[in-house]
Amino acid sequence: MEISYKHQLLPIEKVFKDPVHNDIQVQHQVILDLINAKEFQRLRRIKQLGTASFTFHGGEHSRFSHSLGVYEITRQICDIFERNFSIEKDPIDGWNDEERLVALCAALLHDVGHGPYSHTFEAIFSTNHEQFTVDIITSPFTEIYQILNKVEDGFPQKVASVITKQYPNQQVVQMISSQIDADRMDYLLRDAYFTGTQYGTFDLTRILRVIRPYNKGICFTTNGMHAVEDYIVSRYQMYMQVYFHPVSRGMEVILDHLLKYAEQLFKESPDFFERTSPLLVPFLEKSETLSDYLKLDDHVLNSYFMMWCDHPDETLSDLSKRFLNRKPLKSVKFVTGKDEPLIEDMKQLIEKIGYDTAIYTAINTSFDLPYDFYRPNAVSSRTQIELMEYDGTLIELSKQSSLVRALAGEIHGDERFYFPKEMLTQSDNLFNDIYRMFQCYIHNGKITKPN
Known part of the structure; x- marks a missing residue:
């Protein structure tokens, strides 16, 4: 009897060697075909950490390797659930292994819609990587759709609904998208490994030992609380020490202003961009399609920036060179309300040197909520982490953990004022007094009122 594509397993499992998970095991023909699809292979050309690689030189890993890692952790969770908590053993809270394939496909494809320098690019051109993910999965013109649709009619829409959190089985949704x-x-462990930091490390093996399904989603047994605490603290530390690093944000500001300036300059000289950066033109014109989006990656943008270095417009050329040659803006912390007048004074000094402050200064705000309990009135409520007592009672994590309670419900991060580094290093005799005055505003990384 012929085996359906949905249930077709590889004769011998395919193994991808991985520095984080050691072996990533692929058993389903569907998964291997999705990995080989051109839309998924494109993720090899998109960095996971964007501009953070300018600070942590090892952070050159791709969204391709991260997506494989998410798949592998999901596969391991499915194995644990089927072995220990199957629906046959527990008809109410158990795991139905018929959900395995949709969970694995959603895990593998959850980031397939990311674009070049994703979050910066999105903010400027008003794209949305989550919507593009759904579009790639559900568009009949993509290889990914054609593979998924061979599983069964409507299967691409099923996978997309997991990513949009509308899939009816919350065990599957929370496996891919929740606070743990x-x-x-995967991204905490992977980013920690490649950046050479220890902040993101936690005991994944222990967490997989204490994870379990229940009828409304996923929870963790109480005896595993300390492993979950470790994960929460690791996530907090990675945001504070790696993702929000001031230098990475300084490069992000350069990239942001470079693309915004190109968008402005395009209106005056479209011929140059049509000649040097044709794949970006649909985005500059606000006429892009899914096909246009899939042609872009980090390497395409970098090659365009190289071409822009020779543009006669000095600002476009300078910003391109600053980005390609790692010349980030310098920054200093400031406090909203208290420091705005001082920032305006600093901007005036910067303008006297000859910089356009709209282009060469910025206020960058980076905050994160390390953990949040469920708040129905919140603008964007989160699925809280539940601990299961021995008698089956569920208790929200922060009610049990004083450590998590100290981090719960409060955002952490800072606001920084970015300016040309030359304001701290320049020694031009003509402007010495201005440089000295500017430096009087900065003390120990904070803005202070000059004497």
């Missing part, structure tokens, strides 16, 4: 999911667990 396969996505976050």
Whole structure:
């Protein structure tokens, strides 16, 4: 009897060697075909950490390797659930292994819609990587759709609904998207490994030992609380020490202003961009399609920036060179309300040197909520982490953990004022007094009122 594509397993499992998970095991023909699809292969050309690689030189890993890692953690969770908590053993809270394939496909494809320098690019051109993910999965013109649709009619829409959190089985949704999911667990471990930091490390093996399904989603047994605490603290530390690093943000500001300036300059000289950066033109014109989006990656943008270095417009050329040659803006912390007048004074000094402050200064705000309990009135409520007592009672994590309670419900991060580094290093005799005055505003990384 012929085996359906949905249930077709590889004769011998395919193994991808991985520095984080050692072996990533692929058993389903569907998964291997999705990995080989051109839309998924494109993720090899998109960095996971964007501009953070300018600070942590090892952080050159791709969204391709991260997506494989999320798949692998999801596969391991499915194995644990089927072995220990199957629906046959527990008809109410158990795991139905018929959900395995949709969970694995959603895990693998959850980031397939990311674009070049994703979050910066999105902010400027008003794209949305989550919507593009759904579009790639559900568009009949993509290889990914054609593979998924061979599983069964409507299967691409099923996978997309997991990513949009509309899939009816919350065990599957929370496995991929919650406050402790396969996505976050992989990127913390992977980003820590490649940046050479220890902040993101936590005991994944222990967490997989204490994870279990229940009828409304996923929870963790109480005896595993300390492993979950470790994960929460690791996530907090990674945001504070790696993702929000001032230098990475300084490069992000350069990239942001470079693309915004190109968008402005395009209106005056479209011929130059049509000649040097044709794949970007649909975005500059606000006429892009899914096909246009899939042609872009980090390497395409970098090659365009190289071409822009020779543009006669000095600002476009300078910003391109600053980005390619790692010349970030310098920064200093400031406090909203208290420091705005001083920032205006500093901007005036910067303008006297000859910099356009709209282009060469910025206020960058980076905050994160390390953990949040469920608040129904919140603008964007989160699925809280539940601990299961021995008698089956569920208790929200921060009610049990004083450590998590100290981090819960409060955002952490800072606001920084970015300016040309030359304001601290320049020694031009003509402007010496201005440089000295500017430096009087900065003390120990904070803005202070000059004497």
